[in-house]
Amino acid sequence: MKIFVAFLFVHLIAGILCSEADEPKNTQNPEMLFGTYIDMLRALRLNHLNNYDEAVKQAVIDKCKKNGGPKAFDDAKESLLSLQNSIDSLIIDTVNQVQLVGSESWNAQEQIPRLCNTFITVLNSTKLALNSVRPCLDEAESATANIMYNMRFAAADSVCGNNGSNLISFYTARGFECIANLPRRECSVQMPPRDNSTVLTDGVRIADAPWSYERSYPSLNECKSIRTAKICAVERLSGCEQPEPASVTTSVYDAIEKAAGCENILNAEASSAA
Template sequence: MGERREMKILVAFGFFLVAGILISGVAQADEPQKPPAKQTYVELLGKVKVNPLSEDDSDEYDEELVKAKCNKNGGPTAYDTAVQGLTNLQNTIESVINSTDNSIESDVSGDSSSEEEDEFKSICGSILILKGWTTLGVDAIKPCLDLEERQVVEILLNVSFPLIEFVCENDGSQLLGFFQTGGIECLEEKTEGIRACLHINSTFAESVESTESSEAITGSPSAIIPKPFDLPEFAVDQEDCSDLQTMQNCVVGQLNECAQRTPSNFINSIFNIIKKESGCAAVLKAHEALATNAL
């Protein structure tokens, strides 16, 4: 059950990350002096902590267990290499936050059309910088991980990086088009319907709730060894992929009721990327072929 729960969270991650960013942008509408997308982007990055061992609550973690795991899997230098890689990534995130935050006020010029284009171009430029440093951070920590955990990382990257490339295609034109065609308003209008789509499958709904409850109690995903040093195992199977397809149909169906189709097409493309890169597209295709041959 644990493997299926983590798989469900993974394959839905890309959609909820993007949807969460876009929905949270609505709250910025009453602050016209600050471009909403950039402000939301800065706030999101501010919540990212890739090196929990360096945080004030590091006493919740057993650093010696982390060191022992790194030493066992990658040798005596693996721990220091991992921590340095994560520190470099965290420093880059902070640098991007500062540079983006400092540019927010100067972006307000009154020329909303060119301002929006520049805004998304700037966001995507910094995302691509973070993508490169994320790769370096992952490479630094891989020696600490078990074989199964390394496979988890590969799947996460296989899903995340194509999503980034899609959203930031042509300097963020996909994301800009989403905003300009009422994507924010569409998501806000259909928020309740989208939430209902999560509960079509009870296992998925329960897994999300249990994960949120656990993190609320401990303040972190693990009270012993922190992620990314301790990752869940999971496998892609037909049931998980069918659940993802059902959720996609439900969410896209909700968004199809909005005034324009661009928002639903945008989110549908995100789901398709998740299915392809997680391996679900191939699993569903094989299952469909078997079902057809059985007739």
């Protein structure tokens, strides 16, 4: 299910934790934060249809016209392009600000709430872009798109809610430096086998196409994958000197599980197995 590909903060941390690099990195906390923030913004851009061949593009256009009428494709394209341009401009402004102020003199207590407020504003804009795409989707696809957005918002709210208190805690505990320098270790649990049972309904079902959502709700196997990723991340983060990196990551994963409906799915599976 493609909606589980990007979980913003958690996904980016997982990428660092799964890095093949074994040697410690001379990475400063501010630099890691800025890099993560910019990657989080990029994750909201959605992929551009120009990344796909003409057959896929035409399939998307035909689907939009079929489900939403003759203007559906153009309206969706315009809305997504506007979102992408806004995010690109914000990334440039952020880079310029960092260069102007300098990471060494950057105050986390003052700046993290500002970054979080900007990020939530952009995330809300992605909801408007999603609504512009909705006429191109059938009912089941639209429901799946809602889950995708709810998961993203839950993760962002967990990180940035209450004026970014969780992110401030993670940052001041030097969480970014910790995860960049932790040695690799085996996880106590293994990822479940890849779930290949999802049936792709037509030629538009291309991974991460900007308005392509598989017609399915989270499966038990997908929910187990999220739970396993949480366990493995927290196990490794337990190697940090302070507990905040592990506790913050746990709370974000918990929010994602709940938003996806995985909490109920996994609890039901555990009850039936008892």
